[in-house]
Amino acid sequence: MDMFLGILSYASNLQFVLLVFAGSLAGLFVGSIPGLSVSMATALLVSITYSWQTTNALATIMGVYVVGVFSGALSAILINIPGAPSSVVTTLDGFPMAKKGEAYKALIYAVMYSFIGTLFGFLALAIVAKPISSVALKFTPMDYFLLATFGLTTVGSLTTKHFAKGLISACLGLFFSMVGIDSVMGTARLTFGIENLQAGINIVPALVGLFGFSEVLMVISTSLEGGDVNALSYQKLKTKEVLRHTPISLWYATIGVVIGALPGAGGPVAAFLAYSQAKKLVKNPSVPFGEGAVEGIVASESANNACIGGAMIPMLTLAIPGDAVTAIILSVFYVHGLQPGPMFIKTSAPMFHAILAGGFIGSIFLLILGLLVAPRISKIIAVPKRILLPLVTILCIIGSFATNNRMFDVYLMLFFGVLGFFMRRRSYSVAPMTLAIVLGGMMDSNFRRAISLASSEDAFLMALLGRPITMILLVLVVLTLLSNSRALKRFVQMKRM
């Protein structure tokens, strides 16, 4: 009841609703234009909303997140280039539909099932967050350390083909997170005499560099050419016909929530899994999958949008982000002095309600903007990149400068931008590094606390790893490492032969 009233109080706050709307509108454009990403926009927003009230910052960011994930479908359908990574699967059927002159129909299906997926995801967050928090209250420092390690290893395994490269990216992120004055002993670490590094590496310029400037360099390094935009002409559709797939979309949304809650998996994995489920479950699609089946769009869009709520669950209850955007949102909490974790829902209930309200209101704006505005902005997708990229560069520079009003942060942003560019060119995902930069401080302090506590006991190892939750987490980490080990895979293959 408290939760409902809390959400309602935000929904009746005009300023909050307007900020969600502004974020949603920005998300619609950012998500639909290839070359701009939701993570880039969120990272930039952190720097803009740095001095705002936390609820206002969250309202805007939730709007961008919810609508940005959906609007990737727009360019996926019209030009066969997903605006967001989670819309990759939507291209499989969306683009063939556009080729057949059914772009409008594909878009309406994407809007409706993104809306259903988002609502489902946030409902799951509202229901599941509290029970998970009460389990998390029993966690010890070692559990937190292992949980974060599990997050980093899964992100490392899921975001890149080469597992070692994913883990190396995470290790580099951990090194960056250790730069500055150590929080336990007050000693300067890895600063190499640079005074500006004493306060540590500011997370905002690092994120803006890794997601913003590196993206600019990536686009410049490949091609500035855009694709041909398919025509989007109005088609009369029956609501009953469009909503016919709602029951099965709830199953895809469940997949989305579960995958979203796993650190690192995120929208693209959820959409692929849901799509393969759709191929098995739907025996008689309207046309074969891959040739313009609306059932494919239903699966992809319900799952990838449900991921949003799913990714929020570990972020809010355990302070372990589910994907890059939630890692950035976690940094918003830290920037505003909030501490997500098992006590978050109890101690910061208004913030939890603000996130839920932002998500629910954002999903309503998704529906409105998707039905009314999205069909009219197809031309914007074709904005030349030679115009777009210089403007994004300026936003990256101002965004990183704005956090502390110092040029050093701009140089940091450039450093991370160039580093992110080279990493991406060489197939090192930047997601594990982002997660490691955000989680590194927490991992360091919890690890040392766990070692200190256990060393005062007689049985050191039992005190450190003897609890059931700790053992389960340790097994999960070891399994993730082993299951991705090339040597082990080769050994299993040899045994089979």
Add this chain to the structure above:
Amino acid sequence: MEEAHRSRSGAYSRIEGFVFLLLSISAIVYSLVEHHLAKVVWQQSPYLFPLLVAVFLLPLSLSLLHSAGKEKGEVTPVLFLVRDTVVVTLATLVYVMVMPYLTFLVSTTLFLFGLFFYLGERRYLLIGLLSVGFTSLMYLLFGKLLHVMLP
């Protein structure tokens, strides 16, 4: 052509492997030396976690070295528009360096105009308007409304 890409990709992996191996060893040495100088027990040491990460990085860098050259089916495209990327990076660096001297308004307008032109836009009126308009908008939004102290 693909073979050439593959061999270059393997060579890059080898270089990366060496770089990370060097980083790992340096971090281990750094952690041990600094811990010795800090004169605290390991449980409290600020260098315990860096040591742990550095030790973890060691086998990863060796794995990268080991797999270099065997990257079948994982050909990383090594050819890219090098000139454009380098020019844009350097131009941005120069722009950031001169910003405190030329002020935000002047340097940003010049930077935008130059970059639009370099990236191939030839409609002078459009790029002129965009450069001045966007810079002014950013100055008003950040400098005046959000009180960011732009140079």
